[in-house]
Amino acid sequence: MKIEIVDSKGIKVIALSGDVDMHSSPELRKELMFMVRNKVTPLFVDFRGVSYIDSSGIATFVEGLKGMMAYGGKLKFVGIPERIMEIFSFAKLDKVFEIYGTMNDAANS
Amino acid sequence: MEYAVITVPSDPKYLSVIRSVTAAMAEIYGMADRVKEDVKLAVDEACSNVIKYAYRGDAGQKIVVKFFIKKAFEVVIEDSGIKAMPEFIEGRSLDDVRPGGLGVHFIRRTFDVFAFDQRKKKGNRLRLIRHRREKDEDRDRGQ
Numbered sequence: 001m002k003i004e005i006v007d008s009k010g011i012k013v014i015a016l017s018g019d020v021d022m023h024s025s026p027e028l029r030k031e032l033m034f035m036v037r038n039k040v041t042p043l044f045v046d047f048r049g050v051s052y053i054d055s056s057g058i059a060t061f062v063e064g065l066k067g068m069m070a071y072g073g074k075l076k077f078v079g080i081p082e083r084i085m086e087i088f089s090f091a092k093l094d095k096v097f098e099i100y101g102t103m104n105d106a107a108n109s
Numbered sequence: 110m111e112y113a114v115i116t117v118p119s120d121p122k123y124l125s126v127i128r129s130v131t132a133a134m135a136e137i138y139g140m141a142d143r144v145k146e147d148v149k150l151a152v153d154e155a156c157s158n159v160i161k162y163a164y165r166g167d168a169g170q171k172i173v174v175k176f177f178i179k180k181a182f183e184v185v186i187e188d189s190g191i192k193a194m195p196e197f198i199e200g201r202s203l204d205d206v207r208p209g210g211l212g213v214h215f216i217r218r219t220f221d222v223f224a225f226d227q228r229k230k231k232g233n234r235l236r237l238i239r240h241r242r243e244k245d246e247d248r249d250r251g252q
Binding site for chain 1: 120121122124128149153157160161211212214215218
């Protein structure tokens with residue numbers, strides 16, 4: 001997994017690529033919880049390059065979302081591939097996370 | 110019967126190896142891509158559980174994963190860690206949104222059999238079996 005932190009028109013974006021699994025999710029958690037500690041909002045996560053996610057990756061995002069909700073932060077997911085969307089839907093998380101097709105859709109919401 | 114056996118260290122960085130072999134065996138079985146992805150995720154979750162619970166995060170142990178292609182697709186995962194207590198293995202309610210507790214759901218939705226072999230003296234032997242279903246067929250290859 002590769003993580004890039006991008007500043008897009010003043011919005012912090014975590015751009016992920018590759019596999020998010022039990023091996024890589026601690027690194028993701030470190031970056032995400034750093035944002036939470038700094039009360040970043042909104043925070044976008046760009047999923048376009050993600051090829052795989054397991055329950056440890058999902059748990060990391062649930063933890064991040066809960067942390068952000070504590071200060072009214074907005075966590076927005078962008079460009080989730082179909083396969084990963086299916087996993088989110090099965091876990092009923094498609095109704096929990098804010099999910100958008102494009103960065104513009106997320107920014108304009 | 111076709112089969113493959115891999116032994117990897119109980120280090121999370123080897124989960125990608127387990128996923129690759131799982132996908133390759135599912136391909137040989139002739140699974141559709143979507144099903145192959147489900148199987149890959151389920152086996153990954155089962156092996157992650159071995160690392161987390163049987164070995165308590167000790168990366169220096171061994172996980173043996175055996176794949177058998179018969180009428181059904183069978184995966185046997187062996188470790189020599191702490192005995193699982195199957196009666197307490199339960200995922201969280203999917204309506205209860207909190208970190209953790211999803212892995213078991215991913216395994217159970219994919220495999221028809223999820224059973225620990227109680228005859229194994231030390232460690233665990235988890236047997237996962239998926240019987241062939243109509244949607245398992247590799248439609249991408251027109252089979």
